[in-house]
Amino acid sequence: MIRVLLADDEELIRAALAALLGPEADIEVVAQAADGRAAVDVALAHRPDVAVVDLEMPALDGLAVTAELAKALPSCAVVILTGHGRPAHLQRMLAAGGKGFLPKGSPGGALADVIRRVHAGDRYVDPSLAAAALSAPACPLTPRELEVLRMAEYDTPLAVIARRTHLSAGTVRNYLAAAVAKLGVTTRAQAFRAARDNGWL
Template sequence: MIRVLLADDEELIRDALAALLDLEEDLEVVARTADGVGAVEAARAHRPDVAVVDLQMPGLDGLEVTAELARALPSCAVVILTGRGRPPHLQQALTAGAKGFLPKGSPGGTLADVIRRVYGGSRYVDPALAADALTAPPCPLTPRELEVLRLAEFDTPVAVIARRTNLSPGTVRNHLSAVVAKLGVASRAEAFRVARDNDWL
């Protein structure tokens, strides 16, 4: 039997997935949890073979759960299940150690097949999402520029951003100017929209 943990903050989805997987003769749901912290605790307690975790959960998100399980329970393969998978999420999930990445809208039997694959040592990425990831534009901004841009969302004054990042106001202005130039836009508000739409933030 392949022992499975389910972590999703929506009870209806958790119950539906458990019912679906219980139909499979070789799969056993050993734990269900509604948040990321609970997922890590349940994984330590039940030692599942595969953890199916939602990307967006309270406490720890799916990426943080994946990274924590990779450290604490490396024998447990993680499958990220998401309602809104975008190329940057896929890249982050694989970097964190996920073995599978699957949209919630996938056909019913797909999840069971993916669980078997990752349990057997393979990886699985939804083909449409993989194609999107291959054609997505890379982020041209540095981590520091992204940090400054995140804080600039609501037209935050430069002095406030400088305090929050421990940078001088001049350095913050330089970063914002570089962001606007790299993205070829007219303002930092427009730069924020471009970065948000590309999921770089």
């Protein structure tokens, strides 16, 4: 019997996934969680074989959950479900130790099949996402530019970003200007959206 944890912040989605897996004779849903932090705690308490986690959850996102479980419970294979997977998300999921990456719009029987595959030690990546990842451009921003841009999300003042990054305000301005130029946009808000939409943040 494959013991499964379901983690999604939408109760309706969790209930639908549990109902979808219910008829599978070799799969048992042993626990559910409504946010990323709870997913890690519940996984440590119930020790599932496979955790199916939503990419976007409060407290910890699916990638952070994957990374924590890879360290704290390496016997648990993680499958990430996403409504809008990006190639960079796939790369980060694999780097975090994830075993499966499946769009939420996949056919009904696909999830059970992926659970069986990752439990057997294989990896599964949605073919269309894998193809997109092979042709996706690399992130043009440096790690420091990404760090500064991530902090600029809510129009955070330069002085605040400078204090948090231990940089001067002028250096922060230069990093943001470089990010704007490299991404071919005109404002830091547009740069943030472009980097987020490409999965670089």
